[in-house]
Amino acid sequence: MNQTLKSQNKSKKESMWLNIGFNLLLPILFLKKGDEWFGPSLESILKSPKDGTLVGSVMLILAISFPIGYGIWDFYRRRKWNFLSILGALSALLTGGIGLLPGATVLMFAIKEAALPAILGVMTIITLKTRKPLVKLFLYNPDVINVELVDQALEAKGTVKEFNQLLRKCTLFIALSFLLSATLNYFLSRAIVVTEPYKDKLAFNNEVGTMMGWSFPIISIPCMVVSGYAFWILIKGIKKLAGFSLEEILNQQASR
Numbered sequence: 001m002n003q004t005l006k007s008q009n010k011s012k013k014e015s016m017w018l019n020i021g022f023n024l025l026l027p028i029l030f031l032k033k034g035d036e037w038f039g040p041s042l043e044s045i046l047k048s049p050k051d052g053t054l055v056g057s058v059m060l061i062l063a064i065s066f067p068i069g070y071g072i073w074d075f076y077r078r079r080k081w082n083f084l085s086i087l088g089a090l091s092a093l094l095t096g097g098i099g100l101l102p103g104a105t106v107l108m109f110a111i112k113e114a115a116l117p118a119i120l121g122v123m124t125i126i127t128l129k130t131r132k133p134l135v136k137l138f139l140y141n142p143d144v145i146n147v148e149l150v151d152q153a154l155e156a157k158g159t160v161k162e163f164n165q166l167l168r169k170c171t172l173f174i175a176l177s178f179l180l181s182a183t184l185n186y187f188l189s190r191a192i193v194v195t196e197p198y199k200d201k202l203a204f205n206n207e208v209g210t211m212m213g214w215s216f217p218i219i220s221i222p223c224m225v226v227s228g229y230a231f232w233i234l235i236k237g238i239k240k241l242a243g244f245s246l247e248e249i250l251n252q253q254a255s256r
Helices: 002-011 016-046 054-078 083-100 106-129 134-138 147-157 160-192 201-242
Strands: none
Touching: 016 054, 016 201, 054 083, 054 201, 083 106, 083 201, 106 134, 106 160, 106 201, 134 160, 147 160, 147 201, 160 201
C-alpha cells in the first residue's frame, strides 16, 4: 500500500497555471486591488482609520499567504519538495517581514530582491563539486532528462569526463542567469518601490505589486533566454557524447 501511495504521489505533476496563479497573479491582485475591493470592509471590521497602516498590513499578509499556502499544499499533495514553490514562499515571507517590520525601508526590500538570486547563483557554482550540484536540479533533472539512460551511455562510451566539463560550462550560464536576475531585481525595485512601508503601507503594497508585474518581461524573460541557452548546450552535448536523439534524451513521462 505504501508503494502504491508513493507511486501515486510521484506521478502527480505540478500545474504550471496553479504555480503562476498562486505565486504571481493572486499576490499581484491583492497587493494592487485589495484595498479597493476589501479596504472599506476591513476598516469597518478592524475599526482602523483610513490613514492607518493596519489594513495595508492585512493586505500584505493575505498576498504573501498565497505562495506560502501553495507551497505547503503542493508538498502535501505530491510529497515532493518543489524548489520554485519553496523559493516563492521564502521570498513572500521576506517581503512580508520587510513590509511589516517597524523601521524597514525600501532599500532593505531592494537588497532582499537581489539577495535571493545572487545567493542561488553563488550556490550553483559552489555546489558544482559536491555530490548534488544545483545545476542538476535546474538542468540535468530526471523529471526532464532520462538521466539514468544518459549516465549509462556516458560510462559505456568513456565520455564522463567530457560530460562533467559540459556541466561546468552550463553551470556558469545558470549562475550568470541568477546574477543577471539579482542585478535587474535590485534596479527594478529601486525604480518602482519608492514608498517607505512604515509611511504608507497601501502605497508600498501597490508598488510591490507593480514590480511583480514588471518582473516577468524585464527580469524573467532575459533570464529564461540565458537558461534556455544553457539547456540547449547541455542537450547538444549529450547528443554528441552519449549518441542519443532528442527523443531518447528527454524523459518520456515528463513529455506526456
